[in-house]
Amino acid sequence: MRSGQQISHGAELDAQKQAALRYILDAWEEALHDGIEPEMLANAALFAALADLISQYGEDAVARMTGGLSRRIQHGEFTLERTAQ
Template sequence: MTTTSGTMHEREPVPEHEQKRVALGYLHEAWAEAKLDGIDGDCLAQACLFAALAEFVGTYGEEAAATFAEGLGARIRNGEFSLDQARQ
């Protein structure tokens, strides 16, 4: 079987920061759609956290996921997840 060089394109790897930006866009769209369907924001947040932590455990294992989660308190207090915060 032969292929012409014009039919098979190798894609450049997408930088991680770009993947995160696109992924966040998908999540914002899904979140907005769920809200339109009447799903409570708190329920969405808990479901997202569960899914995210389950992915971390599946990928890195329970101990690594727990270590990551232990650092979340300080990051929250430092404002990393505050969207409407005015930085000085």
């Protein structure tokens, strides 16, 4: 069973994740409004995220972390809108 402190820390991390996502989505919307193409934003965001993770954890750890992305993408984990086929 998790202690109250662990639950509180977990809730704090969840709040930080939500805040971080909100910052990214707000910046994304602003860039779209300024005429930046979505593909350019996506490439820049992926580059920035991977570069930051590599600086924190190293290339080997990030390579292991991202090794399963292909499977996750193919299973629709990152698909926001489903289309009927």
